[in-house]
Structures are given as C-alpha cells and as structure tokens.
Amino acid sequence: MSFMEQFTSFMPVNVIVNILDVLVVWFVIYKLITLIKGTKAVQLLKGIFVIIVARVVTDFLGMDTLGWLLENVISIGFFAIIVIFQPEIRRALEQIGRGKLFARSSSMQEEEKSRLIEAMTKSVSYMAKRRIGALISIERETGLNEYIETGIQLNAHLTSELMINIFIPNTPLHDGAVIVQKNNIVSAACYLPLSESPFISKELGTRHRAAIGLSEVTDAITIVVSEETGAVSLTSNGDLHRNLSMEEFETHLKRLWFGPTEEQVASSKWLWRGKQNG
Numbered sequence: 494m495s496f497m498e499q500f501t502s503f504m505p506v507n508v509i510v511n512i513l514d515v516l517v518v519w520f521v522i523y524k525l526i527t528l529i530k531g532t533k534a535v536q537l538l539k540g541i542f543v544i545i546v547a548r549v550v551t552d553f554l555g556m557d558t559l560g561w562l563l564e565n566v567i568s569i570g571f572f573a574i575i576v577i578f579q580p581e582i583r584r585a586l587e588q589i590g591r592g593k594l595f596a597r598s599s600s601m602q603e604e605e606k607s608r609l610i611e612a613m614t615k616s617v618s619y620m621a622k623r624r625i626g627a628l629i630s631i632e633r634e635t636g637l638n639e640y641i642e643t644g645i646q647l648n649a650h651l652t653s654e655l656m657i658n659i660f661i662p663n664t665p666l667h668d669g670a671v672i673v674q675k676n677n678i679v680s681a682a683c684y685l686p687l688s689e690s691p692f693i694s695k696e697l698g699t700r701h702r703a704a705i706g707l708s709e710v711t712d713a714i715t716i717v718v719s720e721e722t723g724a725v726s727l728t729s730n731g732d733l734h735r736n737l738s739m740e741e742f743e744t745h746l747k748r749l750w751f752g753p754t755e756e757q758v759a760s761s762k763w764l765w766r767g768k769q770n771g
Contacts, residue, residue, distance in 0.1 A: 606751050614743045616656035626720030627660040628670040628700045635711040644683030704728040714749045
C-alpha cells in the first residue's frame with residue numbers, strides 16, 4: 494500500500510479537502526491583506542469594522558433606532574465597498590492578469606539601500622548646485638497610486654543620471670513630481686495635493702506647498718530643490734526641514750526612508766542605559 498493510500502485510509506478524503514479549502518481561503522485573505530496594506534483602504538476597513546461593532550452593541554443595548562440605521566448602512570455596504578475600493582479591486586485584477594498577485598515579495602538588501610541613498614544624494618546635490626528645481630516623492634507605507642496615475646508612467650530603475658535628466662528645464666517631464674517606489678522611478682510629471690495650511694511661509698512656492706500637502710495625507714517622503722535658491726528641503730508627516738546641507742539631507746533621508754541603522758539603534762540603547770545609570 495502506497496503512502497497516499499495509507500494517508501487517505503487514516504484520514505477521510507472529505508477532511509483533507511476541508512483542510513485544503515481552509516488553507517486556500519486563508520492564503521487568499523493573506524494576499525489580499527498584503528495587497529491593500531499601506532493604502533487608504535486600510536483606514537476604510539477600520540471604519541467598516543467600527544460600524545459592525547456598533548451594530549452589535551446596539552443589539553445588546555436595545556437601541557432600535559440606531560440599530561435600524563446601521564442595519565440599512567450595512568445592507569448597502571456591499572455596493573459601497575465596490576465603489577470605495579474600486580482602485581484596489583482594479584489593481585488586484587491587473588496583478589492577477591500579470592500573474593503577480595501570488596508572487597513572493599523580496600526585502601531590499603543593504604547594498605541596494607546604500608546605492609539608492611547614494612543615487613538620490615548625488616542627483617539632489619547636482620541639481621541644488623545648478624539651481625534645477627525638483628520635486629521627488631518616495632512611497633513608504635501609504636500607497637501613492639492615485640498620484641502615480643496622474644503622471645507619465647516610467648517604471649525605470651532609479652539612477653542619479655535618470656533623475657537629473659527628468660528635471661532638466663524645458664524637457665517634457667520636468668514639471669510636476671517624480672514618484673519613487675522601492676528602487677524604481679515609477680512615474681514623472683505627477684500632480685500632488687497642495688497644502689491649504691495658513692501657516693506656510695509666503696516665500697515658499699508651489700513645490701514646497703505640494704510637498705507639505707502630500708505629507709499631510711500620506712507618510713511619503715518628499716524632496717524639494719528650489720529653483721530660485723538651490724536650497725534642499727525635505728518633508729515627512731507634515732514636517733518641513735528646510736535649507737539642509739547635503740550631510741543633513743543624507744542623514745534625514747536614511748532615517749526616514751529605511752529607518753535607523755543597527756549602529757544607530759545600538760548607540761541609542763547605550764545612551765538610554767547611560768541615562769538610566771546616571
């Protein structure tokens with residue numbers, strides 16, 4: 494008797510099928526979660542979860558009017574989800590068509606991280622010295638697909654030479670923002686949301702306002718090179734760091750893009766222990 498015959502005789506076929514069924518469902522759910530991770534859909538899912546919890550609470554407390562209202566919201570929720578998650582659903586279908594939905598994601602190696610930092614620093618330094626205006630956004634956790642779609646698709650490997658050439662004045666792509674995903678320049682000439690904050694200095698132009706605007710609605714890092722002064726600025730999480738030297742720029746970019754290095758983490762631990770012992 495073969496191994497499979499012994500295995501099927503020990504465990505009924507329907508039990509094996511049920512186990513496989515559950516495993517496949519969980520795998521699909523996992524891939525869908527990784528697909529929407531870092532997009533605005535995550536926040537929307539949290540809102541849906543709150544509505545469901547509120548519906549359960551209304552039943553428990555006997556709040557009939559609020560329960561009726563939430564019941565109607567949930568009943569039309571399926572169609573609302575299709576409308577709200579339309580970009581994510583479209584992207585998922587595109588990835589299924591390309592065979593990328595179940596592709597294994599690979600983490601970026603330290604050598605590649607160093608290369609990207611060096612390429613970005615070199616290009617920004619070149620443009621700052623020659624007062625070439627630039628606007629570069631780097632995607633982190635929150636997806637930037639809605640802004641990527643407003644520009645010209647490139648999907649090119651990030652190099653300093655390509656970045657510089659994009660922003661050369663009077664070329665077709667120099668207006669607007671370049672968006673970087675991982676180690677690729679995915680789109681150029683993109684439109685970013687302008688900040689409406691009244692606290693922004695009047696001396697800052699459209700590039701800085703767009704950089705701050707994107708940092709207010711996403712966790713992206715945006716680099717600005719001023720066309721008038723050649724000054725380098727960097728925005729993240731609503732904060733604007735202006736007039737950075739290239740050393741300061743590189744330090745900020747490393748910390749925000751890839752997080753603190755092992756050496757920085759170790760040194761911070763030693764400092765913390767020193768303060769505790771002191």
